[in-house]
Amino acid sequence: MSNYDFRQLSPADFEQLARDLIQARDAMVLESFRTGRDLGIDFRHATASANTIVQCKHYVGTGLSGLMVDLKKEASKVAKLKPARYMLVTSVGLTPPNKTAIQALFGEVLATSDILGADDLNNLLGVHAEVMLRHHKLWLTSSAVLQRLIHNASFSQSEFDRERVLNEIRRYVSNAAYPRAMEMLGSDHVAIISGAPGVGKTSLAKMLIYSHLEQGYELVSILTDFQAGLERYQRGKKQIFYFDDFIGATFLGERASVFTRNEDRAILDFVEMVRASPTARLIMTTREHILRQAVITSEKLRHSRLIDSRCVLEIGDYSQEQRAQILYNHIYFSELPDEYRSALMAGRFYREIILHRKFNPRLIDWLSSYQRIKKSVPVARYQDFVRELLANPAEIWTYAYENQISDAARSMLLALYTFRGKCRPSLLKPAFLSLHEFRSKRYGFKTAPSDWHRALGELNGSFIRPGDEIDVIDPSVLDMLNAVVRRDSLNALDMIDGAVRFAQARQIWTFAIAQGNGNVLSELAADPARVAAAFQRLLAAPRKYGTEASAVVHFDDSQELRIGTMIDMAQVLHSEQLARIATSAVMALIADWEDAPVDVADGAALLQKLKTCTLYPSLCSAAVRAQIVRALVMEVSTGCRSDEFRALLDAVEPNELDVELTRHLQAGAHIYRAHHFSGELQECRSADAFNALEADIEAINARTSLDFEGPMDAIREAKEEFERYESAYVDQQYEQWKENRYEDRIGNQAIDDLFDSLKKT
Structure with missing residues (x-):
């Protein structure tokens, strides 16, 4: 029994x-x-x-x-x-x-x-x-399994005493990755548990171990290298080998010496021995970026089947109910005093934690550890502390960023950061190569032609998600990079110097002037010559390129937006050098408008900035404004969108329009009404869109005296039809809502009842 x-x-x-x-x-x-x-x-x-x-x-x-x-x-x-x-x-x-x-x-x-x-x-x-x-927890609560675990020499050596084992297992909640990993162990005898920091890799590995202990397997914990596993291996005996962080917590791609003693061969030999044995099993854990990096670095690993035995654990493997159970177990078995538990219950605050987009088992461990919070977090601040932890879980990624990835990988993450964490590979690659080359010269590390592919493979599945667009795998990666730039503000200058697109540098500037980033702004202000030189170079960066189909694709800021940004910078940094560059750029832009089209929206914004610019008087002279106004009006006269037309009207004073310019403005309004209005009306997909279009038309009508009664009636009719459709859609969805409502209510009630039980403890 x-x-x-x-x-x-x-x-x-x-x-x-x-x-x-x-x-x-x-x-x-x-x-x-x-x-x-x-x-x-x-x-x-x-x-x-x-x-x-x-x-x-x-x-x-x-x-x-x-x-x-x-x-x-x-x-x-x-x-x-x-x-x-x-x-x-x-x-x-x-x-x-x-x-x-x-x-x-x-x-x-x-x-x-x-x-x-x-x-x-x-x-x-x-x-x-x-x-x-x-019921997986039963395996460990069996006295026989406990004794087998506690007295196992390998685990004693690894300091897995009874209390630690019990504390960990009782908080564990099974997830969708568990059966995947069990199937791997059953069919292939080997499972590599990989994933992002803090996602629960070690907990999953231990649950797999405990299930095999129940079946009579002997546990062999490998602490340093696979030689220990070879020495303990016994043919025909049921053994499960466990190697936590098997590649190494500080593996770096540029340190090729890591595999100079045939460690990669030793890994593969041991894996193949376990695969061939009917009685042996092997569980290994590693962070996904470290595994990717090792596979890229080692030719032997790259050509092996090692990565086929990988079970990637992701936050998506936890359902809402499982998230609730994770939080509940951590609180139930924690040493949190009653007043802290009550703070979690107040206002059903636990729901906010469970549903948070940055939910992470390691964060749950942090917020439920009384030892971590008792000296620094009074109960009155406990909810705020939890919110701050969830909002900025940078600690989950910081150690890996600073210690576990290569310089090439860090360059890639910084380059991706300048694109707000999402970018097409064709745009990211030149940005990475430029920034990586700049950083290598500045900080003295070596580069190689393969760095792009190595960094991409190293970060795949851990920090980034490749595809048609390369994207950070989790929003908290950007939170971590924000913290890195705030703390080590020289990164901001590096990213500006290494940028190949003006929009990248503008992204850093936008970050620098945001609230709470004063040290970054001070770093830029401390070296105005370097900043000015970088932005002057980026003024000439290409804005568009042609495709094989003879189409033109814009992939960077307009010249009007670039100059407007530099005017803002000159004002904030009190930089006469930036003001001079901006003045020259405005003159060049006006000359270019003779042959090149004008970006009306960005041009209107530039005109607005000139109203308040005081650093360089010649930049905002009446003569300069008059030339910009004329160029904008002439562009509008050939046809534009209603929002562009209105932006121009908001930026131009009535006394700046002479008879000729007024005539061109009316011509543009006529072209808009005849050729562009119907297309904009068809694009409206919300009540707000209809209202915005109506407001734009009213503004154009007021300044041009052109008859827009027909378009206004068309907007009202289309809006009424849209609202009728919306009402019908709501009615159609009502029955479906009623069907789902009870299930949702039951799910929420189940979670509430679960946490209500904590009030009894």
Whole structure:
């Protein structure tokens, strides 16, 4: 018979186990009410003629004495409920006299066969093995498994004592990656658990280990290299080998010496030996970026099947219910005082944590550790502390960025940062090469022609998600890079110097002037010559390129926006050098407008900036403004969008328009009404879009005196039709909403009931 210790199960875990065992034993389906104010009912089986009620009592602390005191109260509840059958499940061990005494409290509604104590549960687990397989924590709570684990020499060497094991396993929640990894171990005998920092790789690995301990495997913990595994390997013996962080926590791609002693060959030899053995299993963990880096660096690993044995664990592997269970388990088994638990309960704050887009098991561990917060986080600030941790989980990525990736990978992340974390490979590659070359000269590291592909492969699946567009794998990667630039503000200058597009440098400038980034702004102000030289170079950066289909694609800021940005910088940094460059650029731009089209929206914004520019008087002279106004009006006269037209009208003073310019403005309004309005109207997809178009038309009508009554009527009719469609759509979705509403409410109620149980502890 199984010998499980149910002490490490939370009340919610225990109730689920009891439900599954009763359903298996009695072939019935029980309604689940979860933990909370149950009114004497945890589960129920209702038929037309009678009801069966199940009550669970998980008394790991007070034992039998506490159980009997509580059951006297429960007996009065049962008498009011009047069920046809009452069942009691408890984690307390019961003798025959104990069951008789319990039965006497409830009367005939409770048969002694329906009083299930710890021994009965262990017996049922032996009969119904399929239930045991679904409840992973039982493997560790078995006394035999515990003894096997505690006295294992390898784990003793790795300092996995009993208390640490129990603390970790009781907080674990299974996820979608577990069956994938189990299948790998069953078919291939090898599983590499990889993923981003803090996602739960080690916890998953331990659950896999514990499942094999239950099956009689000997654990062999590999601490340094695979030679230890070879020395412990015994042909025909059931052994499971575990190598945490098997490539190394500080592996760096540029340190080729890491694999100079045939470590890569040793890895592959050991893996193949385990694959060929019917009794051996191997579990290894690593961060995804480190695994990618190693595969790129080593030709042997690159041409092997090693990466095929990889099980990538992602936050998406955790459902909302599993997230709730993770948080619940961490809080239930934590040392958090009652007042901190109450802070999590206040206003259902735990829902905010569970639904947060940056939810991460490591963050949950941080916020539930009283040792980490007791000296620095008073209970009054606990909710704010948790919000700040979730909003800026940079610690999850910082160590890996600073210590575990190559300089090429860091250059790629910094280059991607200048594109706000998302960019096409064709644009990112030249930006990376430029920044990487600049950083190598500045900081004295070596580069190689393969750095682009190596960095891309190294970061794939850990920091970035490649594809048609390369994107950061999680928003918190950008949070980390924000923190890196704030702390080491020289990075800002490096990214500006290494930029190949003006928009990249403008992104850094936008970050520098944001609230809280004063040190970055000071860094730029401290070296105005370097900043001015970089932006002057970027003024000449190409804005567009042609395609094979003879199309023109714009991939950088307009010249008008570039100059406007430099005017802002000159004002903020009090840089006469930037002002002089901007003045020359304005003159060149006006000359270019003779042959090149004008960007009306950015040109209008530039005109607005000249109204407030005081650093360089000649830049905002009446003569300069007049030339810009004329160029903008002439561009509008050939046709433009309504929002561009209105931007021009907002930027130009009425007295700046002479008779000729007014005539050209009216010509542009006529062209817009005849050729562009209908297209804009068809593009409207929301009430806000209709309202914005209507406001633009009203502004154009007021300044040009052109008749726009027809377009205004068309806007109103289209808006009314859209609103009718929206109303019909809402009605159509109502029935679907009603169907989903109950399930959503039940899901939220289940989570609320689960956390309400913490109020009892």
